[in-house]
Amino acid sequence: MKQNSEKSNNYLDKIPIRTEHILWSVEENGLVTLDVENKGIFHRFAQRFFHKPKVSHIHLDPMGSFVWCLIDGSRDILSLSALVKEQFGEEASPLYERLSRYFHILNSYGFITFKK
Template identity: 30%
Template sequence: MIGFKPKKNRHQLESQNLLDMIPVLTNRISVVQKAEEGVTLVLPRRSWLERQSVKWLKQPEAVQIHLDDLGSAVVARCIGNQSVGEIADEIHKHFGEAAEPLLPRLAKFMEVLEANGLLTWQSSTEMNHDKLTAR
């Protein structure tokens, strides 16, 4: 079928525990700027339609997403060396009760990042395999 993309290991991802998954920011994010009030994600407009909107409609060349303190702390840890469970523990230690309800918020935040193509998942077995091959 034309235009049909099968889901990448959808069954395999559904069968894994979210707390064991390892989030990794995609290379679509060109710059992560750290500011005093939080992190700003900068996403350049790369598709043909986006480039036309920049040229003809005078849209900005990049989309900026300003994150609060909690979002900034989560995004800073999505570099591929910590699982969601470890990130949740660190966030709870740092923010305490201000982050509650932590796990539903964290799951929804990562779901939104993934839906927008900003986050991919690496399983904990892949990370362990990468560590073993690096030695």
């Protein structure tokens, strides 16, 4: 029983899921752009008085775009890392640290959640 709970706490075993409210598109060059609507009182204030945009466009780099397109709610981070290594080779090093940080950032901004 203890072994199962330890395995479920491993970050690489987590399964990322894209949140539904994030719109995204793939450009002709294969790069992904996330379109994030800026909601809330602070954002409305900034839009009105500081001419900030209603939608922010977040452009992902080649590796981030590759990973974003692979997120399907069934692959865990470890499976995704094998595909990234196959695609990018040594360019992805240090692989696990980079992917862990990438998913942590996506999660902190609410772009993904993890399957429970």
